[in-house]
Amino acid sequence: MKLFHISDLHLGKRIYEFSMLEEQRELLLEILRSIDEEQPQALLISGDIYDKPVPPTEAVKLLDDFLTEVSKRGLHTYLIAGNHDSAQRLEFGKEIFGRESIHISGSIGEGLAHVTETDEYGTVEIWLLPFFKPAHVNALLREEEASSYAAAAKLLLEREKIDFSKRNVILVHQFVTWRGAAERSDSETLSLGGVDEIDAGLFFDFDYVALGHLHNPQKLGRETVRYAGSPMPYSFSEIRRKKGITVVELKEKGVVSLDFIPLETKRQFREIKGPLEEILAAGRETGGSEDYIRCILTNSEALLDPVGQLRRIYPNLMTLEFEQQAASFSDEVLLDTETARxxxxxxxxxxxxxxxxxxxxxxxxxxxxxxxxxxxx
CATH class of the missing domain: 1.10.20 (Histone, subunit A)
Known part of the structure; x- marks a missing residue:
């Protein structure tokens, strides 16, 4: 059974007030083309479908069009809510969607939703674990109380009595780490003190763990526990990481192969650095650029309307910064602000x-x- 794993679409996202809908539409079409070429049996989307709990109508239409095209191709789609999604809005019509093999889980409800798939090697159980908080789990279990996200996840899994002698796949949208570490980026929602961390070891019995939440593709602890990452950069801290589709092929129990299909948009996210006059000259030589730009100027003198000058050549300039080296306090005599003039x-x-x-x-x-x-x- 071949699976496509993607996550963190963040449909409707704006970066520095630039709408990403055009790029997102382009990427979803790329994913459809890859589906046509690779012919997977199922598509796993591990949360943060939208960027906001109340998404713009254009983003809802974009998802509608995409899922319609996926359904036409005969794929089974599995989709869970992330921390950016509204569970109730995402689950609207889920029973009807389920009849069309689009399986949606917005909340833990009465427990983990799961669907049984079959292939030439037997059955595969697909489990759906959307974003949750310990309070949601405590309300479900009542008799037991989880004081942390990790404890809550453990209780949920134990409650299901999963048969790990068979093949099992789980979609998870949580802050999963391996021994307290995972690679993060600037576009993710941070929490204080690591209170929401869940160790990847909790999921090691699954044949594949389709993680969502962190935006950089990465494995945790073993090859089969993976963040798909976002399909495009959502901050300039991500520009050096390849984005794409994780391809998972399940064979007999214990045999899993992985591949990666890169995704790129026509307009890239780029960082340019140097004196204003050099950056302008380089841009004029190449005829300008439609890419999304973070510009860091190294000029020390005052400049006249650098944003205006740059946007004539780089119309999608997102952010302009000036390189400032932090002054060292080690040899400074600090002034008394009460007495200093x-x-x-x-x-x-x-x-x-x-x-x-x-x-x-x-x-x-x-x-x-x-x-x-x-x-x-």
Whole structure:
């Protein structure tokens, strides 16, 4: 049985107020083309289908179109809610969808939903574990109380009495780590103190664990416990990681092969760095770029409308930053803000921001400004 594993679509997402719907539509079409080429039997989507609990109508239409096309191809689709999704909205019509082999689990409800699939090697149980909080599990179990996400997940799995002598696959959307570690990116929701961590070892008895939540594709502890990652970068911290579809092939019990199909959008996420004049010159030579840009300028002097200048060549400039080296406090004599004169405080601020002292002209100008302020006061 061949499975496609994707996750964290975040349909409707905006990055620096740029809508990603066009890129997301492009990627879903790429996934459909890969389905046509590879002919998998099932598609696993491990949560964070939408970027917000109340998604824009364009995002809902995009998912509708995609699932319709997947269904036309005869695939069985398994889809769980992530922490960005509304469980109730995602589950709307799930009984009707289930009849069309689109199996949706938005919440743990009365326990883990599961579906039995068959192939030439026998049966495969597909288990659905959407995003949950310990309180949801405690409300379900009543007699037992889980104090952590890990304890709650353990109780849920034990409750199901899964037969691990057979082949089992599980979709999970939680912060799963291996011995407390997993590679994160800037676009993910962070929690304090690791309270939501679940160790990957809890799922080692499954033949494949289709994880969602973290945006960088990665394995945890063993090859068959994997985050698919998001299909495209959702922050500039992800631009050096390949994005794509994880392809899983289940044969007889204990035999699993994995492959990876890369996905790319026409407009790339890029980071450029240097003096403004050099970046503009390089852009003019290549005729500009429609890519999404993070620009880091190394200029120390004041610049006139750098954003406007850059957007003439890079219209999709997302963020502009200035390289600032943190001033070292090791050799500094800190000024007492209670007794220091305002011009002294400003001079120190200027020095730390620009890594140079005020020149004589600037000092005289500052003195005149301050004298005028005192006279008005």
């Amino acid at each position: 305002p011009e002294e405080l400003f001079a120190r601020f200027f020095e730390r921001q620009n890594e140079k002292e005020l020149d004589e002209t600037q000092k005289k100008l500052l003195e005149c400004i301050w004298k005028g302020t005192e006279e008005k006061a």
